Amino acid sequence: MRAFKIAFIVALFTLLALPLLCSFATARGADLGGVTKRGRSAPFALSSFVSGIYQQQAETHFARSLPVYGFLVRLDNQLSLWGFNVLSSNPKSRVVLGNGGHLIERSYLASFNRQSVPSRSRLVAIVKELKVLKDLLAQRGKAFVLLVSTNKPSFYPDVVPSWYRVDGAPEKQGGFEIFSALLRERGVDFIDARALLKAVEERDRVSIFPPTGTHWNDYAACHITAEIASRVAPQLVGGAPQLQCTLDGERLKQTDQDVDLLRLANVLFPESLIRPAPRFIAKVHPATSGSKPRLLMVGTSFCWQILQILNRRALFGYREFLYYFQRQVIVPGGSQRSIKKESFDVAAALDRSDVVVIEVNEAYVHRTGYGFIERAIDALSKE
Amino acid sequence: MVFSSFLFLFLFFPLVAAVYLVTPAALRNLVLLIASVLFYGWGAPQVLPFLLLGCTFDYYVSGWIVPGRVGERARKAVFAAAVIVNLSALLYFKYANFFIGEVSRAVAAFGGSRLSWEAVVLPLGISFFTFHKISYLGDIYRGKVTPSRSIIDYTLYILFFPQLIAGPIIRFADVASQFDARVHSIDDIFEGLVRFCFGLGKKVLIADSLGSVVDSHFALSSSKLGCGPAWIAVVSYSFQIYFDFSGYSDMAIGLARVFGFRFKENFNRPYRALNFTDFWRRWHISLSNFMREYVYIPLGGNRGTLLRTSINLWVTFLLSGLWHGASWNFIVWGAYHGAFLTLDKLGLHRLSEKSPRWIAMSATFILVTVGWVFFRADTLAHAFDILTTMSGLGPRSIPLKPRAFIIDNRGIAMLLVAALVSFAPWCMKEHSDSSERTSSTFHLRMLRAPVALVLFLLSTAALASRGYTPFLYFKF
Numbered sequence: 124m125r126a127f128k129i130a131f132i133v134a135l136f137t138l139l140a141l142p143l144l145c146s147f148a149t150a151r152g153a154d155l156g157g158v159t160k161r162g163r164s165a166p167f168a169l170s171s172f173v174s175g176i177y178q179q180q181a182e183t184h185f186a187r188s189l190p191v192y193g194f195l196v197r198l199d200n201q202l203s204l205w206g207f208n209v210l211s212s213n214p215k216s217r218v219v220l221g222n223g224g225h226l227i228e229r230s231y232l233a234s235f236n237r238q239s240v241p242s243r244s245r246l247v248a249i250v251k252e253l254k255v256l257k258d259l260l261a262q263r264g265k266a267f268v269l270l271v272s273t274n275k276p277s278f279y280p281d282v283v284p285s286w287y288r289v290d291g292a293p294e295k296q297g298g299f300e301i302f303s304a305l306l307r308e309r310g311v312d313f314i315d316a317r318a319l320l321k322a323v324e325e326r327d328r329v330s331i332f333p334p335t336g337t338h339w340n341d342y343a344a345c346h347i348t349a350e351i352a353s354r355v356a357p358q359l360v361g362g363a364p365q366l367q368c369t370l371d372g373e374r375l376k377q378t379d380q381d382v383d384l385l386r387l388a389n390v391l392f393p394e395s396l397i398r399p400a401p402r403f404i405a406k407v408h409p410a411t412s413g414s415k416p417r418l419l420m421v422g423t424s425f426c427w428q429i430l431q432i433l434n435r436r437a438l439f440g441y442r443e444f445l446y447y448f449q450r451q452v453i454v455p456g457g458s459q460r461s462i463k464k465e466s467f468d469v470a471a472a473l474d475r476s477d478v479v480v481i482e483v484n485e486a487y488v489h490r491t492g493y494g495f496i497e498r499a500i501d502a503l504s505k506e
Numbered sequence: 507m508v509f510s511s512f513l514f515l516f517l518f519f520p521l522v523a524a525v526y527l528v529t530p531a532a533l534r535n536l537v538l539l540i541a542s543v544l545f546y547g548w549g550a551p552q553v554l555p556f557l558l559l560g561c562t563f564d565y566y567v568s569g570w571i572v573p574g575r576v577g578e579r580a581r582k583a584v585f586a587a588a589v590i591v592n593l594s595a596l597l598y599f600k601y602a603n604f605f606i607g608e609v610s611r612a613v614a615a616f617g618g619s620r621l622s623w624e625a626v627v628l629p630l631g632i633s634f635f636t637f638h639k640i641s642y643l644g645d646i647y648r649g650k651v652t653p654s655r656s657i658i659d660y661t662l663y664i665l666f667f668p669q670l671i672a673g674p675i676i677r678f679a680d681v682a683s684q685f686d687a688r689v690h691s692i693d694d695i696f697e698g699l700v701r702f703c704f705g706l707g708k709k710v711l712i713a714d715s716l717g718s719v720v721d722s723h724f725a726l727s728s729s730k731l732g733c734g735p736a737w738i739a740v741v742s743y744s745f746q747i748y749f750d751f752s753g754y755s756d757m758a759i760g761l762a763r764v765f766g767f768r769f770k771e772n773f774n775r776p777y778r779a780l781n782f783t784d785f786w787r788r789w790h791i792s793l794s795n796f797m798r799e800y801v802y803i804p805l806g807g808n809r810g811t812l813l814r815t816s817i818n819l820w821v822t823f824l825l826s827g828l829w830h831g832a833s834w835n836f837i838v839w840g841a842y843h844g845a846f847l848t849l850d851k852l853g854l855h856r857l858s859e860k861s862p863r864w865i866a867m868s869a870t871f872i873l874v875t876v877g878w879v880f881f882r883a884d885t886l887a888h889a890f891d892i893l894t895t896m897s898g899l900g901p902r903s904i905p906l907k908p909r910a911f912i913i914d915n916r917g918i919a920m921l922l923v924a925a926l927v928s929f930a931p932w933c934m935k936e937h938s939d940s941s942e943r944t945s946s947t948f949h950l951r952m953l954r955a956p957v958a959l960v961l962f963l964l965s966t967a968a969l970a971s972r973g974y975t976p977f978l979y980f981k982f
Contacts, residue, residue, distance in 0.1 A: 124952075125692060127952060127955070128692050128693065128695075128696040128955070129692060131696060131699070131700070131955040131958070131959070132692070132695055132696055132699060134959060135699050135703070135958075135959065135962065136520065136523075138959070138962060138963070139515065139516055139519065139520040140520060141516075142516050155974065172551055173551055173552050175549075178507070178548055178549070181513075182507070182511055182512070182513045183973070185512060185513050185516075185517065186511075186512035186513070186970070186973060187974075189512060189516060192512075192970055192974075195966055195967040195969075195970035195971070196967070196970045196971045196974050198963075198967040199964075199967035199968050199970060199971035200971055202964070202967065203916060203971075206916075206919075207914070207915040207916040207919055208915055209910075209914050209915050209916055211971055212715065212916055212968050212971050212972060213971050213972045213974070214718040214722070214914075219910070232908065236907075236908060238907070284910075285909075286908060286909045286910040286914070287908045287909075287910050287911075288908055289907065289908055389974075
């Protein structure tokens with residue numbers, strides 16, 4: 124009995140000493156996926172200590188620095204998954220578990236449930252600006268493509284379990300429905316990614332979104348890229364190369380974006396959630412003129428895969444991507460830098476491009492362009 | 507720093523325990539005092555000097571109020587002055603904002619301009635350590651105990667980190683001898699650590715899980731809440747507050763035991779109470795004992811007429827409500843409990859004792875739960891809104907959030923676990939009396955140890971997970 128009690132005391136104090144012990148070993152799953160404001164150990168200052176700020180930062184830094192921290196997060200998430208079929212005990216978790224093992228980014232559920240429908244007047248204003256931009260670009264012989272990308276809950280409504288739905292909400296008109304109707308009304312051509320990829324899915328009997336990712340897979344991105352190219356060609360004097368995407372079985376190897384939500388979910392045994400993805404062959408048909416237009420793309424993370432396809436297939440010559448109009452990526456070269464919306468030289472960026480693609484997700488149509496459209500109209504109007 | 511923080515679990519506690527273990531017995535109180543000063547100073551550095559000054563004041567004043575030391579009139583005056591000084595500090599720090607706010611509102615209602623007042627910051631644990639100080643002075647004045655022999659021991663009594671911030675309220679008379687000499691045994695360390703782990707599990711796994719359910723419900727307006735969800739929210743809160751508070755008490759009692767101190771129990775399965783009188787014998791026992799000893803009995807207790815007894819009960823519980831917080835919500839809560847205790851005195855408790863146990867328990871639980879609405883709501887108006895919604899007479903609700911954002915599978919599971927632990931007679935006895943230990947309970951007691959380890963692991967995993975909310979990409 125006494126030995127039993129001593130064993131318990133030793134065991135508990137060993138657990139308490141685990142962080143120190145683990146400094147000498149690597150626990151499975153120590154590194155966590157996702158990005159946070161790292162808990163930094165702030166320099167000590169009397170004022171921050173008296174106000175309690177130093178203590179908060181120090182405690183966060185201490186916790187995150189423990190070698191077992193990552194393991195503990197993954198353990199809790201894994202136990203939540205096994206025991207309760209939820210991904211985390213953290214009510215603020217950004218990933219939720221849907222039907223069929225699909226991971227869903229929580230932020231899309233608001234749009235799915237029509238909880239944040241943008242005002243019609245706001246969307247009308249955006250559509251007017253798009254029309255103006257398109258016409259200004261056309262006057263300068265530049266092509267313009269608006270891409271409205273889709274998201275997993277919108278594309279696969281069945282993956283959203285009943286407990287993540289508000290009764291009757293998904294059937295109501297959302298921002299995308301209003302926006303697309305306005306675009307058609309005002310004659311602004313756009314790529315409806317949802318409709319396009321639905322046709323691909325039906326024809327090829329293939330998945331468009333990986334269960335473990337928030338973005339479409341590479342095969343879907345290939346078709347989107349092909350569509351962009353086909354919309355660009357008639358707008359340019361020299362035409363543009365075309366892309367053909369052909370299904371070629373499955374691949375087990377996952378890309379980073381196939382598993383981005385899985386990384387965020389931070390479970391101990393992620394392998395159980397991974398599924399094969401479609402493999403494809405992409406063939407480039409060069410423009411008859413041999414030209415490779417220069418591309419300027421403004422959009423969200425859905426553009427990364429498009430950029431990757433473009434980089435591999437060299438469909439366009441120079442590629443410039445303005446990620447949320449806050450970060451600039453230039454290929455070839457691969458340079459990246461943060462930019463300021465107010466001071467970025469939009470006129471120069473437009474000058475060095477033949478094609479402007481603006482991408483927005485159907486859940487956030489009220490943020491189309493992320494401030495770029497107004498700056499572009501301003502720059503083009505001054506010329 | 508709270509008990510359920512990584513800094514406490516993986517640095518402070520093991521370090522203090524290690525240093526304590528290797529320290530000679532004569533210096534152990536000093537080690538605990540230094541640790542307690544660091545503990546409180548980490549959480550409330552601006553208040554620490556005031557608290558240490560207050561302890562010094564009490565220590566030297568206590569010599570003047572020992573019976574027979576000085577003349578009776580002087581003794582009475584010094585005692586009254588010491589209590590007033592301590593109570594004044596509590597009144598100022600805890601109630602000045604409330605009082606000024608109410609006066610300002612009244613002035614504005616009569617067309618005057620609102621008073622300008624810089625809000626006073628509430629010192630951590632002031633309600634608890636003020637009561638400790640008053641208990642110390644009161645017991646010395648009444649001759650129940652002699653003053654502490656050392657300022658270190660007295661300051662440790664006030665600042666002892668296990669009970670400093672959230673109790674239990676420990677009377678000096680109950681622990682005085684333990685400062686001079688206490689036994690350290692494997693049994694005590696074992697029981698203390700097991701108790702601590704169970705307390706941690708109650709707080710982190712049950713209370714905190716239910717906390718997010720409660721917060722998401724109470725954040726909705728009544729037009730979006732609905733009768734059923736309102737009841738879920740309030741019942742969840744009943745369990746949240748119980749497991750949070752009793753969990754913290756378990757951790758405090760467990761930690762104290764590791765260092766050789768034996769504290770009295772603070773909870774005894776309160777939701778198994780048959781009536782309000784029974785409830786207050788089981789809920790926050792240290793507070794009800796304090797209020798009985800230092801408020802109810804000095805007012806006359808139940809020695810007078812029924813009317814006088816009822817008034818004494820009401821006053822005691824109004825003060826008890828006010829002690830919990832400086833707002834009308836807590837006053838109403840106190841009055842609500844005072845009313846039912848008065849009804850018990852008038853004979854209601856006989857009805858509950860004659861009824862089947864499950865009916866009496868259910869009725870008491872429901873009534874106590876209704877009272878908790880005042881405790882949790884932001885304002886009186888909010889409380890009445892919730893109550894109206896609970897009654898089904900509120901506006902028809904239009905749910906705008908998915909069910910899982912209000913209560914997910916884990917929340918439902920924790921609600922069921924909480925109910926089971928709270929009501930099942932064979933579950934989670936708050937304290938194990940040594941007389942209850944028989945050979946038949948031996949294996950059950952031994953099972954507690956591995957369960958405690960598992961609870962510790964699950965709790966730290968949950969703490970880590972809840973503190974980590976990553977984004978997919980950088981946010982600008």
